[in-house]
Amino acid sequence: PSDSHFENMELARKWGLNVSATMKKCCSLEEVFEFLKYWDVARKSLSVATDGVVLKVDSLSQQRNLGSTSKFPRWAIAYKFNAEKALTRLESVTYQVGRTGAVTPVANLEPVLLSGTTVKRASLYNEDAILALDLHIGDRVYVEKGGEIIPKITGVDKEAR
DSSP states (O other), rough: OOSBBBHHHHHHTTTTTOOTTTOOOOHHHHHHHHHHHHHHGGGGGGGSOOEHHHHHHHHHHHHHHHBOSSBBTTTTEEEEEOOOEEEEEEEEEEEEEOOOOOEEEEEEEEEEETEEEEEEEEEEOOOHHHHHTOOOOTEEEEEEEETEEEEEEEOGGGOOO
16 A cells, blocks of 8 residues: 555555546645636536535645544545525515424525525524515525525525615
8 A cells, every 4th residue: 555545546446446536636736726616617517416525635644643633634624615506586484383383484485496406495594584684575585505405595686676
């Protein structure tokens, strides 16, 4: 085995193990930024959803020197892309009672395609969130998926009122 994570992954591929074809060794920060920029666009054409890229220190000896916290290695980071946004219309607000009895306002939206799924509803969390966004029925609203999963309203196109 090599002291290089990348070279060891290439060796594993030669042995017939399943290794990502999108793995790349970057030798400068400029290359890292280009890689991230490329995948921010290219990820939209993948057959599976992805919200980021894992960046790792290549040298196994440097990985050992950097160590880990109680939860995460210090030699790797999960870089998250900005969430995809869409503009749609707030049609109405309904209220949902949770299992604990908490009442949550829910935005009913004009259906919009976002990150591969049709979004029709988004949690408004509480009255403070509605007031902070200054929401009105009929508003054109910006919606994104938190963590690429949970739809949320992030803003209002107030010029469209």
